[in-house]
Amino acid sequence: MKSIRLSLIVNFLLLLAAALGAVSWLAYQSSAQTLQGKVESQRLFLEAEFTARCQEARTALDRRILQQAQTLAGLTRSTFLHLEGVSPIGLLSTATFPQGHLAVPLWLSETFHSPLALRMLRLQPLTFFIESAEDVMPAEEEGRPREFFQTYRPSGQPLQRSASLGDSWFSLDDKVRGGAHLFQEHFDTVKMADGLTVRRVSLKVTVPRFRAGPLPPWWRFLKPSGKSSRPPGPFFAPPPPPGTFFGIRPSETEVPVIFMQYASDTAPLEATLAEFQAKHENDLHQLEEDSARTLAALRQRLLVIGLATFSATVAGGLWLIGLGLVPLRRLSEAVSQVSARDFQLPIDQEKLPQELQPIAHRLVQTLQLLQRAFNREKQAAADISHELRTPLAALLTTIDLALRKLRTPEEYRQFFVDCRASGQHMNQLVERLLALARLDAAADRMQIQDVDVADLANRCADMVRPLAQEKGLDLRVQASRPTLLPADPDKLREVVNNLLHNAIEYNRPSGSIDLVVQRDNGSVRLEVRDTGIGIAPEDRERIFERFFRADPSRQAEGLHAGLGLAIVKGYIDLMGGTIGVDSSDKGTIFVVHLPIPEGRYTARGYE
Amino acid sequence: MRILLVEDHKPLVRALRQGLEEEGFAVDVATDGEEGDFKARSSGYDVIILDLMLPKIDGLTLLRNWRRAGLTTHVLVLTAKDTTEDKVAGLDLGADDYLTKPFQLEELLARLRALIRRGHFAKDPVLRAFDLEIDTVARTVKRGGQPIHLTPREFALLQFLAYHRGKVVSRAMIWEHLYDEYDENTSNVVDVYIRYLRTKIDKGFEPPLILTRWGEGYLLRGEE
Numbered sequence: 001m002k003s004i005r006l007s008l009i010v011n012f013l014l015l016l017a018a019a020l021g022a023v024s025w026l027a028y029q030s031s032a033q034t035l036q037g038k039v040e041s042q043r044l045f046l047e048a049e050f051t052a053r054c055q056e057a058r059t060a061l062d063r064r065i066l067q068q069a070q071t072l073a074g075l076t077r078s079t080f081l082h083l084e085g086v087s088p089i090g091l092l093s094t095a096t097f098p099q100g101h102l103a104v105p106l107w108l109s110e111t112f113h114s115p116l117a118l119r120m121l122r123l124q125p126l127t128f129f130i131e132s133a134e135d136v137m138p139a140e141e142e143g144r145p146r147e148f149f150q151t152y153r154p155s156g157q158p159l160q161r162s163a164s165l166g167d168s169w170f171s172l173d174d175k176v177r178g179g180a181h182l183f184q185e186h187f188d189t190v191k192m193a194d195g196l197t198v199r200r201v202s203l204k205v206t207v208p209r210f211r212a213g214p215l216p217p218w219w220r221f222l223k224p225s226g227k228s229s230r231p232p233g234p235f236f237a238p239p240p241p242p243g244t245f246f247g248i249r250p251s252e253t254e255v256p257v258i259f260m261q262y263a264s265d266t267a268p269l270e271a272t273l274a275e276f277q278a279k280h281e282n283d284l285h286q287l288e289e290d291s292a293r294t295l296a297a298l299r300q301r302l303l304v305i306g307l308a309t310f311s312a313t314v315a316g317g318l319w320l321i322g323l324g325l326v327p328l329r330r331l332s333e334a335v336s337q338v339s340a341r342d343f344q345l346p347i348d349q350e351k352l353p354q355e356l357q358p359i360a361h362r363l364v365q366t367l368q369l370l371q372r373a374f375n376r377e378k379q380a381a382a383d384i385s386h387e388l389r390t391p392l393a394a395l396l397t398t399i400d401l402a403l404r405k406l407r408t409p410e411e412y413r414q415f416f417v418d419c420r421a422s423g424q425h426m427n428q429l430v431e432r433l434l435a436l437a438r439l440d441a442a443a444d445r446m447q448i449q450d451v452d453v454a455d456l457a458n459r460c461a462d463m464v465r466p467l468a469q470e471k472g473l474d475l476r477v478q479a480s481r482p483t484l485l486p487a488d489p490d491k492l493r494e495v496v497n498n499l500l501h502n503a504i505e506y507n508r509p510s511g512s513i514d515l516v517v518q519r520d521n522g523s524v525r526l527e528v529r530d531t532g533i534g535i536a537p538e539d540r541e542r543i544f545e546r547f548f549r550a551d552p553s554r555q556a557e558g559l560h561a562g563l564g565l566a567i568v569k570g571y572i573d574l575m576g577g578t579i580g581v582d583s584s585d586k587g588t589i590f591v592v593h594l595p596i597p598e599g600r601y602t603a604r605g606y607e
Numbered sequence: 608m609r610i611l612l613v614e615d616h617k618p619l620v621r622a623l624r625q626g627l628e629e630e631g632f633a634v635d636v637a638t639d640g641e642e643g644d645f646k647a648r649s650s651g652y653d654v655i656i657l658d659l660m661l662p663k664i665d666g667l668t669l670l671r672n673w674r675r676a677g678l679t680t681h682v683l684v685l686t687a688k689d690t691t692e693d694k695v696a697g698l699d700l701g702a703d704d705y706l707t708k709p710f711q712l713e714e715l716l717a718r719l720r721a722l723i724r725r726g727h728f729a730k731d732p733v734l735r736a737f738d739l740e741i742d743t744v745a746r747t748v749k750r751g752g753q754p755i756h757l758t759p760r761e762f763a764l765l766q767f768l769a770y771h772r773g774k775v776v777s778r779a780m781i782w783e784h785l786y787d788e789y790d791e792n793t794s795n796v797v798d799v800y801i802r803y804l805r806t807k808i809d810k811g812f813e814p815p816l817i818l819t820r821w822g823e824g825y826l827l828r829g830e831e
Contacts, residue, residue, distance in 0.1 A: 382688055386660050389687035393708035394619035400712035401626045422618050 004328070008321050016313055024302045031298050039291045043284060050280040054273050058199075061269050062187055065147070065201045068136060069185075069262035072149055073205035075130045076258060134163055146268075148198065151205075152259035159258060168193045170261050172202065190263065197270070200263035327353050331360060343371035380546055387429055395422035432563045435494070436546065439570040446488040446574060453524050453594075454479035454517045456489065460496040461515055464504060472510050475500075479517035485524050485594055491571040496526070498564040499590050503530035506588070523577070523595040531587040540581055544569040608723055608763065609633040609651070609784045613643035613666070614658040614685070623656075626712050631746065631759040631766075632719070633787035640664025647673060651783050652680050654722050656715075659686040659697070667700055674701035681722040685710070720744065727770040734769040736827055739808065739816055741769050750812050757807060760785070764800050765808065765827075768817065773829020775820050801825055 130151070137147055150170040151159040158169060170190070185203040192198060334347035345367060349360050402415040457479040468475040496515075503513040511531035518525045535543060546566040572579045577594040610627055614620050615638045627634045635650070637643035640661040647655055647669070659666035670682060681703045686693070689707040697705050703725070704718050720743055724732065734741040740749040746762055748755045757765060763785050768776065778797045786796075801817065809815040816828045 385689070386687035389708040390616045390619060390660075393687070393710060394616060394622055396709045397619060397622040397626065397712050401622050401629075404626070404629065404712070418618055418621065425618075 005321060005325055009318065012317050012321070013314060016310060016317070020306045020310055024306050028295075028298060028302055032295055035291055035294055035298075039287060042287055046280060046283050046287065050276055050283075053276050057269055057272050057276070061199055061264060061266070062201065065199060065262045065264045066185055066203070068147065068264075069149065069201050069203055069205075069260045071136055072130050072151075072262065073203070073260050075136065076151070076205060076260075130160060137162060137164060140164070146265045147263065149260065149262045152261070156259070170200070170263070172259055172261065189266065197266045198263035199266045199269065200261055202259060202261045204257050205260045206257050327356055331356055335363065338367060343367045343374070376545070384433065388426060391422045391425040391429070395419055395426075398422065429563075432567060435567050436563060436570065439567070439574070446491070448486050449489055450484050451487045451489045451492055453483045453485050453487075453492065453526065454481060456492055457496055457515055457517045457526070460493060460500060464497065464500045467501075468504050468513060471504060471507065473504060473507050474510075474512040475515070476512065477515045479515065481519075483517055483519055483524050485596060487575055487594065488571075491575070495568050495571050495592065496528075498568045499528040499592075502564060502590075503528050503532070503588075506530065506532040508532055511587075520593070522598075523593045526592040526594070527589060529587060529589040534585045534588055535581065535583040537583075540583060543581065544579075608653040608719075608767070609635070609787065610719070611635045611637065611643070611646055611650070611652045611655040611680075613637045613640070613647075613655065613661065613669070615639055615661055616658075623715075626716070627719075629759075630716055631763045633763075633785055633790070635788045638662075640666070640669055644669055644672070646788075647678065647680065648676070650788070653726065653784060654681045654683055654719055656683050656685050656719075657702070659684060659688055659693075667696065670697070670700045670702060681726055683715075683718060683722060685715070717744070723770070729770065734766070734772075736769060736772055736816055736829075737814065738812070739769075741766060748808070750808060755807050757804075760800060761804055761807065764797075765804055768825065768827040772827045775823045775826045777824035780824070 137149075140146065146164070147162070148165045148170070149160075149162045150165065151161075152172045153159055156172050158172075161169065185201050187199065187201050190198055190200050331347060331352065334345050337346050338344065345360065345364050347360065349357060349364070352360055398415055398418045402412060407415075458477055461475055461477045465475050500513065500515065507513065507530050513531075514527065514529040516525075516527040516529075518527075544565045546563060569579060572592060572594070575594055577592060579593075580591045582589050582591070608631070610632045612620060612623055612627070612634055614623070614636070617638070620636055620638070624634045624636060635646055635652070637646050640663045643655075643657070643661065644664060657666050657670065661669075666684065666686070670684070673680075673682070682701065683704040683706060684697045684702045685706050685708065686697075687708045688697075694705045703722055706715060706718060720732070724730065724743070732743050734743060738751045741762075742748070743766060746759075748757055748762065748765065764781065767781060767784055781797050801819075805815075805817050809817055814828065818826050818828055820826060
C-alpha cells in the first residue's frame, strides 16, 4: 500500500543522502586537492631545504679545505733545494748584505731569466716547502687520516706531501694545471688507493719570495728598467696581485707558483649527507603520514558531520512531514467522523491548506448530495411504509370492528367488502413496488409483440372514461390509424394508464384530457395532455423520481404513491424511448417517443 | 366524549368511526389538514386523533400550531411513521400519545380512555361516587352492588357527569361533548337523557346523585 508519508520520507532520505554524499565528496576532493598542493609545496620546500643543506655542507667542506689550503699556502716558503757549494757571487754578495748568498743568486736568476745563469750560480731549482705544515693538519680520527695535502711545482712535479698521505700520491690534472682558471680553485672528488673518498681542492698558490731582508737602497740602481720598486716589507710579503709580479708580466717560469692540493675525507660529509638524507626521507615520510592522517581525519569528520546532519535532517524532516501531513490527517479524521446522522464534515474549511480545500469542498458537496439522496430514500421508505400501512390499518381495524361483537350478516358482508377494497388497494401498491424492484434488478423481461399502439390507447381510454366522467372531465382520443410497434403490450398499457390516471387526478374540474397517437419520423409519438394546474419548472425534472409528489403533503386516493411516473419512465427507458413533459398553468402535456426499429414494417406499406 | 378524527384514508375513517361510535364516542371527521384545523379550533373535543400524512397541511404542523395557540385538547397521533425519531418528534411537539399503524382497535380505545381520565385527573378506571360504581372500561354501572343497564348515550352522559363530579356542567357543555356535528341541537335532548338517567340511577337509592342547578346545569354529587 502506498503511503504518502513513507514515499515522501524515502524519497527525501534518498535525496538527502545523495546531496550529503555529493557535498561531502566534493568537500573531500577539494580539501584533498588543497592538502595535496600544500603537501606538494611542503615537499618542494623540504627538498629545497635538503638540497640547500647538503649544498651548504658541501660548500662548508669545500670552504674549509680551501681555507686550509690557503693557510698552508700562506705557510709555504720558497727555498732553494740546496746549494752546491758556495758560489763566488754568493760569497761576494754575502759580504754586502745578509743572506746575500741566497738573495743575490735569486735576484740574478730573476733578472736574467735563464736556467743557465742559475746553473752558473750553482743554484738548484727553487723549491718550496711548508713549515710546520703538520701543525695545521687536524689529528687523525679513529686511526684514519682525515685530511691530506700535496703541493706541486709549476711543472706538475709533486713537491711536498702531507704525512697523512702515506704512500699514496695525488696527481695534478694537466688540464687544471694548464687551465684558464689560473687563480680559481678547482674542486673535485677523488678516490684514493685505499678506497677513501676525498674532496680535494686544487689551487695555484703564489708563494712569497724568500727574501734576505730589506734591500739596501743602492740596489735600486741595479734594477732593470721598467720594474716598479719592490715593496719593502717583511719577510713574508703578501702575495702579489694576480697577474703581475712586481710589475713584470708573469709567466710560468717567472712567477713562483706552486699548486696546492688539499683534500679532506668526505666520510663525515657523507655521513652528514646521509643524515640529512635520512632526515629528509623521514620528513617526507612524516609529511606523507601527516597528510594521510589529515585526510583520514577529514574523511572521518565529514562522515560524522554527514551522519549527524543526516540524522538531524531526518528527524527534522520526519517531524516536518508529519506536520505537513497533519491537515490530511485532520481531514481524514473529519471524514471518518461523518455520520449517517448529520452528513456534516466537522472541519473548518477556512483553516485547511490550499491543496486540500478543493477536496474538502467536493466532499461537502458530495455529502450534501448524499444527504439529499439519503433523505429521499428515507422519505421513500417512509412513504412506502405509510402507503402500505394505511390500507393495512383500515383492513385490520375493519376486522377488529367486525369481531368486537356479534353482528348481522349484512354487517359482516359489508365488512368483507371493505376488507376486499383495502386488500385490492394494497395489492396495487405491491404490484407497483414489485414493478420498480424488477426494473431495478434489471430482471424485467420484455415480451415483445407487434402492438397496435392506437388500438391499445383506445382501449385504455375506454377503461378510464367512467372515472374521468365521474370527475366531469372530457376525455378525447386521437388514435384512429393503426400504428404498429414491437413492444411489450402490458408495459405499454401500464404507461398509458398511468398517464391517463395522472391526467384525471391532477386536472381541473370540467377540464379535458387529450390522448394522441401518431407516427413521427421513425418513431411512435404518444401524447397525453391535460388542463390541470401544471407542474412547476423546478419539479418537472423530479416528477419521474420515486415517491416524488409535487405537493408533498398531498396524498391522492392513495393509489399512486408517487410511483406511477417512476414506473412509466422505467418502462419507456426499457423500450428505448424517451418521455418529455411540458407544463404551464393551463395544463400539462406528456410526450412519449418510442422508436421503431429500422427495416420493419416497410413491407406492409405502412404509413 | 367527543372525538375529532383527522384522517384522509376513507376506508379507515369508516371503520374507525363505527368502532368509536360503538364505544359511545361522538365522532367528527376531517379528511385534510385544513378541515382538521378549522374543526379543532372551533369545537371542544375530548381527544383529537391526528394522522400525520394529510393533504394541504400536514399533521405535525397542525399540532405545532395548535399548541402554540394554546389549544389544550388531548391529541393522539395515529400514523404509519413509526421510527423513534418520528415518535419523539410527535410527542415533543405536544402530542399526548402516539400510536402507529396498523394498530389494534382495542388498544386505540384503551388509550383514548386513558387520555380522558388524564384530562380529569382520574386515575382509577372505575369512577366512584358514594355507592355508585362506573367502570369506564367495561362500560358497566353498579349502584349499591346492583348492576344497572344504561344505553350508550346514557352511559356517556353519566360518565361525563362523573368526570366532572362536584362541578356543574351546562347543557351546552354536555351537548358539545356528547354529540357529534351531525346531531341536531335540541337542548331538550339533554334534559330528556338526564331524566332517563335519574330514573335508573337515583330511583330507589340514596342519596340522589344527579342534581340540578337551576339556570346553570347539572352535576353529579361530589363529596361533602
